[in-house]
Amino acid sequence: MTDGDASTLDAGDAPALPDDPEEVEAVRDALVEWYEADHRDFPWRRTHDPYEILVSEVMSQQTQLNRVVAAWADFLEKWPTAAALAAADRSDVVSFWSGHSLGYNNRAKYLHEAARQVTEEYGGEFPESPDELSELMGVGPYTANAVASFAFDNGDAVVDTNVKRVLHRAFDTPDDDTAFERVASALMPEGESCVWNNAIMELGGVACGKTPRCDEAGCPWRKWCHAYETGDFTAPDVPTQPEFEGSxxxxxxxxxxxxxxxxxxxxxxxxxxxxxxxxxxxxxxxxxxxxxxxxxxxxxxxxxxxxxxxxxxxxx
DNA sequence: GTCCGGGTTT
DNA sequence: AAACCCGGAC
Incomplete structure (x- = not known):
């Protein structure tokens, strides 16, 4: 469909991707090549099993990746399939979660419930579209696209805080959810959600973190990056949490x-x-x-x- | 000791 | 809009 965003896109100060479609293609290629040349070798990047991906995503939402590696392996050893997890006692799942210091114990409950939904409502077969995946408990827009992408190469562009930070810096995308959504989608090469979403989050993780490491990480977008040009590496505001101690x-x-x-x-x-x-x-x-x-x-x-x-x- | 990360639910 | 967790980096 044709988009109705022409007015906002033409607004003069609209942030932007390069005008030239070939240039956009160059931006895409640069990132994918950079990612494929070298990236962190997380074990969940070696599987396309939707259940294993879901477990890794739910864990990653809240925890440093180093600790997720061990917890993920232990979890899958204990409950190797959605059916196995669905058959477990929830208290055991919550115990596991707490015992591995994963935090946010409700998510153990959600994961258990999602496994039950997959086995009972989907006959043990994970749905493959982001919309259907969103119906699983604890699966919101981010996780739905992540699972659809990494398991089925069938996702839309993920928008997490890594992606927001990258887009805000590189293309001066305003700190606004619909803008992030629009730019992220426009940038993602059609039908390549698996490699693309991995790559852009890797960029946010190793090159474009809170403290940017453009040159050290060999950021592939330096020649297009608004922040690299201006030196303004401001990141979008992230809501600050109330004090944890004593909470x-x-x-x-x-x-x-x-x-x-x-x-x-x-x-x-x-x-x-x-x-x-x-x-x-x-x-x-x-x-x-x-x-x-x-x-x-x-x-x-x-x-x-x-x-x-x-x-x-x-x-x- | 202080700061940091981050999506989903209700 | 608010609640939810905890270890590790600095």
Whole structure:
């Protein structure tokens, strides 16, 4: 279809890819050649199994890649297929997640649920389009395109913060999601999502990180790059998170970790294991803990038994 | 000790 | 719009 973006594209100060289509082709070729000449050899880049890709993507969303390597291998050894994962107890999956310090335990739950969806709703066969993949629990636009790309070479351009940073610097793309979307899609060579999305994220990871390493990494886009020309390597704003130390997040994580070591634990036994200054009637006491545990129960990560008298928590 | 990363859900 | 995690780099 013809796009209705002509007015914005013609807006004079519109950011841009080179006008000449041959030049755009040169930009594409330069990146793909750079990637193919040398890149980090992550194990998930050696598979096209959609389940293995999904696991790596969900883990990568939140964790340094070094730790993902070990967790990914362990996870697949334990649950080699979507069917195997779907058959597991969720508490075991959450325990694994917590035990490998992967963070965001809800995502273990989502991954387990996604595996169940694949086996029960798709007969064990992963769907191959980004739209269908998006229906899986915990799979949003980024992960849907990543899995479609790396498993089936069937994705659209991924837009994660790496890609945004690269596009913002190289082509002065404004810090606006629809603009990133539009430029990323215009740039991706049709039908080459696997190599392309790997390449552009590799660029964001090794050459165009927060501190740019244009020359050291031999960035293939230096001759077109707006930032390289101007010296302004400003990156798009990333929302800053509230403090972690002392946060509810921190104690939720501790609770899950402790509960994965014990079958079940009364609140007054759990308390001291997550906080040295716990005392049942103190300011950080049973009422405080009860609320945290209740929220974990609302998230279906934890189960509370024995509500009358001596509440006990266990992984669900 | 301080800073850093980052997509999905509700 | 807000909540969610934790180790590693500096």
């Amino acid at each position: 509810r997040r921190q104690f939720r994580g501790r609770i899950v970790r402790v509960l994965s070591e014990y079958d079940e634990l009364a609140l007054d036994e759990l308390g001291p294991k997550i906080r040295v200054d716990y005392s049942p009637n103190g300011s950080y006491g049973r009422a405080w803990l009860q609320e945290l545990v209740s929220e974990l129960a609302d998230d279906e990560l934890v189960e509370i038994e024995d509500w009358d008298g001596n509440p006990t928590a266990k992984l669900r």
